[in-house]
Amino acid sequence: MPASVLLRDRPAAPRSSSVKALAGVIAMAWRSHPVVFAIRLALTVVAGLVPVAAAWLLRTILDTVTGPHPQAELVPLIVALAVAGGLAGVLPNVSQYLSARSGRAFQRHATLELFTAVGRLTGLRRLEDPGFQNQVSMAQQAGRSGPGMILSNGVGIVSSALTLAGFLVTLAVLSPVLAGIVVAATVPEVIAELGIARRRAELVAGLSHAERRQVFYADLLSSHAAAKEIRLFGLGSFFRGRMLAELRAAQRENERMDRRELGVYTLLGTLSALVTGGGLWWAISAAAGGSLTVGDVSLLVSALLAVSSGLAMIINNTAMTYQAVLMFRAYQEVVCAEPDLAVPADPVAAPALRHGIEFDDVWFRYGPDQPWVLRGVSLFIPPGEAVALVGHNGAGKSTVVKLLCRFYDPDRGRILWDGTDLRDFDPGELRNRMSLVFQDYMTYELSAAENIAVGDLSLAGDAAALAAAAAKAGMHDTLAALPKGYQTLLTRTFFDLADKENPETGVLLSGGQWQRLALARAFLRGGRDLAILDEPSSGLDAEAEHEIHSALRARRRGHATVLISHRLNAVRDADHIVVLVDGVVAEQGDHATLMARRGTYARLFALQAKGFAADATPAAQGEGNGHG
Numbered sequence: 001m002p003a004s005v006l007l008r009d010r011p012a013a014p015r016s017s018s019v020k021a022l023a024g025v026i027a028m029a030w031r032s033h034p035v036v037f038a039i040r041l042a043l044t045v046v047a048g049l050v051p052v053a054a055a056w057l058l059r060t061i062l063d064t065v066t067g068p069h070p071q072a073e074l075v076p077l078i079v080a081l082a083v084a085g086g087l088a089g090v091l092p093n094v095s096q097y098l099s100a101r102s103g104r105a106f107q108r109h110a111t112l113e114l115f116t117a118v119g120r121l122t123g124l125r126r127l128e129d130p131g132f133q134n135q136v137s138m139a140q141q142a143g144r145s146g147p148g149m150i151l152s153n154g155v156g157i158v159s160s161a162l163t164l165a166g167f168l169v170t171l172a173v174l175s176p177v178l179a180g181i182v183v184a185a186t187v188p189e190v191i192a193e194l195g196i197a198r199r200r201a202e203l204v205a206g207l208s209h210a211e212r213r214q215v216f217y218a219d220l221l222s223s224h225a226a227a228k229e230i231r232l233f234g235l236g237s238f239f240r241g242r243m244l245a246e247l248r249a250a251q252r253e254n255e256r257m258d259r260r261e262l263g264v265y266t267l268l269g270t271l272s273a274l275v276t277g278g279g280l281w282w283a284i285s286a287a288a289g290g291s292l293t294v295g296d297v298s299l300l301v302s303a304l305l306a307v308s309s310g311l312a313m314i315i316n317n318t319a320m321t322y323q324a325v326l327m328f329r330a331y332q333e334v335v336c337a338e339p340d341l342a343v344p345a346d347p348v349a350a351p352a353l354r355h356g357i358e359f360d361d362v363w364f365r366y367g368p369d370q371p372w373v374l375r376g377v378s379l380f381i382p383p384g385e386a387v388a389l390v391g392h393n394g395a396g397k398s399t400v401v402k403l404l405c406r407f408y409d410p411d412r413g414r415i416l417w418d419g420t421d422l423r424d425f426d427p428g429e430l431r432n433r434m435s436l437v438f439q440d441y442m443t444y445e446l447s448a449a450e451n452i453a454v455g456d457l458s459l460a461g462d463a464a465a466l467a468a469a470a471a472k473a474g475m476h477d478t479l480a481a482l483p484k485g486y487q488t489l490l491t492r493t494f495f496d497l498a499d500k501e502n503p504e505t506g507v508l509l510s511g512g513q514w515q516r517l518a519l520a521r522a523f524l525r526g527g528r529d530l531a532i533l534d535e536p537s538s539g540l541d542a543e544a545e546h547e548i549h550s551a552l553r554a555r556r557r558g559h560a561t562v563l564i565s566h567r568l569n570a571v572r573d574a575d576h577i578v579v580l581v582d583g584v585v586a587e588q589g590d591h592a593t594l595m596a597r598r599g600t601y602a603r604l605f606a607l608q609a610k611g612f613a614a615d616a617t618p619a620a621q622g623e624g625n626g627h628g
Contacts, residue, residue: 024332025150025325033105040098044155047091048162054084055167055302062298099152106151107144113335114139122427123341124407128366137212138330150328153321160313167302175282188271192264199257210246217243341409347426350433353529353560355418356382357404363412364399373399375583376413383529386561388571390601391580397564398439400580401532404562406430435525439535439564441518443509445491448479448517455521469524473516474547482507531561568605577601 029037061077118136126132217239220226230236357380364374374396381387389397402408403415406422415422422430435455444451452469453460460466466486470476482488489506509517519536565571572591579587579594579601587599594601 020332025328026154028106028109029102029151031109033102036098036102036105040095040102040151040155043091043095043098044159045162046087047095048159049166050084050087050091051163052166052170054081054088055170055298057081057084058302059298095155099155102151110144110331114331117335117337121337121340122343122406123339123409124402125366126337126340134212135330136334138327139334142324142327142331149324150321153317153324156313156317157321160317199260210250214243214246214250217246341406341427342423343426344424347429348420348424350425350429351418351420353383353418353433356380357530357560358416358419359400359403359413360416361413362403362410362415364403364408364410366408373583374403374410377580377583377585379578379585379588381530381560381562383560385575386563386573388563388565388574388577389580390565390568390571390577390604391586395580396583397580398534401436401438401534401562401564404530404532405434405436433529434532435522435528435530436532437518437522437534437536441515443490443514443517445489445493447484447487447489448482449486451490451517452520452524455524456526459524465524466520469520470517472523473520475513475516475520478513527559529559531559533561534564535566536563568601568608572605 057077057080061074061081064073064077114136121127221230221236221239221243230239359377359379362374362377363372365372377396377400379387389400391397403410406415406425406427409423417425417430444454446454449463449466450460452466455469463486467476467480470479470486479486479488490509492506492508515536522531522533522536563571563574571577574591576588576590577594578585579599581600587594587597587601589597595605596602
């Protein structure tokens with residue numbers, strides 16, 4: 001999508017005010033590093049007054065040299081001027097060091113605050129919103145550098161303002177008219193700079209989506225997971241073209257902005273040169289006429305140049321601060337975002353499952369303009385039994401799982417845990433009573449041990465528990481045989497810093513082995529009340545599938561299990577089978593009951609059984625001929 005379209009259709013600006021954002025930065029500066037913040041304020045005052053003091057000292061020295069004053073008075077003046085010069089040289093370096101130090105503290109604090117806020121979004125709906133993802137992208141960018149930039153520019157503004165105030169007084173003493181002209185000439189510059197800053201912030205917001213797409217294509221081209229298809233299908237040039245198209249679109253908008261800025265700054269520079277040149281001409285003429293002394297001319301020239309450069313510095317820093325504040329508002333919008341799922345102020349403690357889980361006339365869709373995915377679903381999941389969900393793709397099976405995990409709330413109806421609505425529990429406490437294997441399980445680029453431990457971090461240090469979970473999933477021998485055993489990294493994207501020269505520092509697993517690791521996470525969670533298994537054996541061979549389902553059957557005793565599988569042979573021994581068709585419960589019962597009903601389940605089972613029989617017949621005939 002062209003960047004110009006993105007700019008026209010960009011999301012509305014964040015609602016929080018710029019003043020609130022600026023106050024938030026100052027508060028963050030104090031929380032992050034109060035001592036450094038206080039020192040920087042003190043140095044800012046000194047840095048702002050040093051140039052004024054130096055100019056007045058130089059004026060006094062020149063008047064002493066050219067006037068009838070005793071030459072002995074020069075020594076303390078020269079020493080004082082040298083000290084002022086030394087401070088002028090040292091203070092910027094000290095300020096730069098403190099700025100870098102506070103910037104690192106800012107980045108740590110902002111990163112923690114931002115991702116803590118994202119973690120508070122206990123559901124999935126907000127994360128599926130592209131507009132919110134754009135906002136998070138802007139927030140990450142603003143959080144990395146925004147607070148430090150705002151504070152540094154703020155310090156520069158205060159320092160320049162102090163210098164400016166001193167020299168404006170000086171100019172007003174020497175020539176009130178000239179002082180007024182200089183100040184008046186800055187009004188257009190202030191207006192122009194703030195306008196540029198606002199447009200820059202809008203440009204960043206408008207290009208956020210294009211930049212995220214560019215990064216997506218770049219990551220795709222270097223991704224190991226995508227490498228096979230990209231090379232087999234010859235997609236490299238296609239994705240490179242997409243990446244460069246997004247880059248060119250963003251650069252065109254930046255180029256247009258740069259040209260506009262160049263024209264504005266050229267006009268402003270011309271105006272500043274005219275004012276400064278006119279002031280210098282007046283000073284020289286006044287000195288030639290005897291109205292000003294040599295020291296006065298020196299002071300006026302210093303004041304004129306300092307006022308001009310100081311105003312430019314203040315305006316530039318203000319514009320940059322304004323732009324950073326506008327972007328920081330996106331950060332604050334994410335940090336202050338309300339939870340996407342309502343959490344009661346006084347949640348009910350989630351009890352061990354005794355009676356069962358009930359779907360009571362549940363309706364759900366992923367958005368108000370989206371079709372209904374579930375339409376009046378009612379079903380019951382008792383403890384100690386396995387309930388299987390069966391149906392075509394898109395029938396609503398995975399949506400039932402998402403609602404059980406309370407990643408979303410139903411639009412209508414209720415889901416009850418032992419008679420209590422899931423919305424009355426704390427989501428984290430509820431989920432802690434579940435173990436899960438998702439169809440789209442994660443493959444973490446961590447060590448083998450960590451890939452299992454993420455299932456229950458409280459057991460991360462228990463090597464025996466990790467090994468036992470791996471053994472139940474049939475992975476212990478495989479992991480123990482890796483170059484570093486369970487500590488081997490399961491990636492070729494990163495390396496072990498302690499052994500980075502070793503080409504065997506990382507290992508890649510097959511798809512079936514990764515699926516077994518995902519199962520090991522579920523086994524590590526042990527005696528949770530509810531086990532949700534979404535296609536837990538889809539990547540396994542027939543023998544491994546039988547082995548895994550035997551282990552899962554042994555685990556069911558005393559716990560509720562929800563099983564989803566397109567392989568109906570894997571669910572035939574479930575205590576209860578629910579057939580979903582277009583978001584509606586079409587049939588339910590055990591295998592024998594549904595086969596006798598000759599409905600959807602029986603038809604699907606017969607089709608799969610027929611396929612297996614057709615594959616097995618030639619093999620059986622071949623075996624017979626071989627022995628004949």
